Amino acid sequence: MSDRIPDPVAAERISRALASLRGLAVGDALGSQFFIPDNLPFLRRRELPPGRWQWTDDTEMAASLVAVLARHGSADQDALAASFATHHDFDRGYGPAVNRMLRLIRQEGGDWRELASSLFDGQGSWGNGGAMRVAPLGAWFADDPDRAADEAARSAEVTHRHPEAVAGTRAVAAAAALVAADAHDRSATAAPAASSALRPVHGDEPPASASRPVQGEGLSTSVPRPVQGEGPGPTAEGQAQGAGRTPAEGRASDEPTAHQDPPATRGQRATGAGSTAPLMAETLLLEVLKHVPRSAVHAGLRRAIDLLDYSDVGTVAAVLGCGRRTSTQDTVPFTLWAAARHLGDFRAAVWTTAGAGGDVDTTCAIVGGVVAAGGPAAPPEEWDARTEGFPPWLVENLE
Numbered sequence: 001m002s003d004r005i006p007d008p009v010a011a012e013r014i015s016r017a018l019a020s021l022r023g024l025a026v027g028d029a030l031g032s033q034f035f036i037p038d039n040l041p042f043l044r045r046r047e048l049p050p051g052r053w054q055w056t057d058d059t060e061m062a063a064s065l066v067a068v069l070a071r072h073g074s075a076d077q078d079a080l081a082a083s084f085a086t087h088h089d090f091d092r093g094y095g096p097a098v099n100r101m102l103r104l105i106r107q108e109g110g111d112w113r114e115l116a117s118s119l120f121d122g123q124g125s126w127g128n129g130g131a132m133r134v135a136p137l138g139a140w141f142a143d144d145p146d147r148a149a150d151e152a153a154r155s156a157e158v159t160h161r162h163p164e165a166v167a168g169t170r171a172v173a174a175a176a177a178l179v180a181a182d183a184h185d186r187s188a189t190a191a192p193a194a195s196s197a198l199r200p201v202h203g204d205e206p207p208a209s210a211s212r213p214v215q216g217e218g219l220s221t222s223v224p225r226p227v228q229g230e231g232p233g234p235t236a237e238g239q240a241q242g243a244g245r246t247p248a249e250g251r252a253s254d255e256p257t258a259h260q261d262p263p264a265t266r267g268q269r270a271t272g273a274g275s276t277a278p279l280m281a282e283t284l285l286l287e288v289l290k291h292v293p294r295s296a297v298h299a300g301l302r303r304a305i306d307l308l309d310y311s312d313v314g315t316v317a318a319v320l321g322c323g324r325r326t327s328t329q330d331t332v333p334f335t336l337w338a339a340a341r342h343l344g345d346f347r348a349a350v351w352t353t354a355g356a357g358g359d360v361d362t363t364c365a366i367v368g369g370v371v372a373a374g375g376p377a378a379p380p381e382e383w384d385a386r387t388e389g390f391p392p393w394l395v396e397n398l399e
């Protein structure tokens with residue numbers, strides 16, 4: 001990071017947030033490839049689609065969040081609204097309500113508070129746009145999941161004020177914070193074994209106990225795990241709602257794939273701070289629930305815990321949703337189920353998520369951002385190389 005950042009903690013926060021943002025961008029860019037019908041056979045075979053992959057609104061807005069955090073140290077709402085509007089690229093796949101809102105802010109000096117509050121007859125949007133961009137914020141506040149959730153709520157309110165949108169955004173940020181804290185914890189206390197101690201991806205799990213907040217972080221590297229499979233796509237459901245866009249017809253998910261996931265991860269993790277025991281799927285989701293108010297998102301996360309032993313992503317998506325409605329409650333429980341089951345394994349996490357179909361760029365963005373918040377679980381090199389780089393204005397903001 002730049003030598004203009006004198007505080008090493010700030011540099012660590014930026015480094016952690018950028019690791020999550022890269023995972024988010026790669027997930028977003030790869031997921032968006034599966035809106036192209038010619039690419040669906042690649043998804044079924046779990047092969048990378050050709051060409052360079054462009055990210056979408058998920059990454060553009062997440063980059064604003066990181067830029068604002070770097071400048072203000074918090075989710076300053078006015079600064080966020082200004083950055084969202086300034087960097088709004090109409091061709092990046094924004095939902096219609098947010099497209100209109102950002103255009104009004106940028107071109108007509110609109111007040112984001114009034115615009116966000118007036119959406120959907122004054123209820124505010126429950127689209128998944130707050131959750132889709134927030135994982136890097138969670139990574140930023142890995143030392144304090146409570147604050148991560150509260151800052152996440154403020155970041156959501158700029159565009160998505162409905163309580164479900166706020167609840168789901170809190171959940172994703174808390175998950176990313178806990179994953180990043182866990183990565184740091186084990187890399188700091190067992191550096192030589194950090195890679196092998198990586199997540200419980202699948203199969204037998206050691207016992208564990210509640211995860212805990214940690215100070216600082218560490219972004220180490222490791223070898224990605226082998227690709228894991230998943231089951232058939234879910235049944236179609238629902239119409240798009242909220243501020244999100246309508247998912248394309250005939251998504252990748254409509255045909256089954258040949259893959260199956262191994263058994264899900266369960267168990268409690270051992271000990272408190274300093275443990276090298278891996279964070280377990282169930283423990284992560286139980287911890288996340290502590291940061292989410294009673295809501296449909298909360299209910300969905302409880303259901304997601306009950307489904308952690310399911311290996312068929314189609315079944316899980318049929319129960320939890322997978323973003324086909326582009327609502328937060330239709331998106332967040334499924335994405336955190338997928339992330340929790342594949343901690344430490346970016347490939348398996350994203351392939352499984354994409355295999356469900358639905359709002360694929362956003363579901364893969366959330367999962368990629370959460371999983372990559374644990375530094376060692378970075379996107380594979382080839383995936384990273386195929387994905388468009390960060391926007392130049394973000395890089396300039398961080399220099």
Ligand SMILES: [Mg+2]
Binds near residue numbers: 093361
């Ligand atoms: Mg998008």
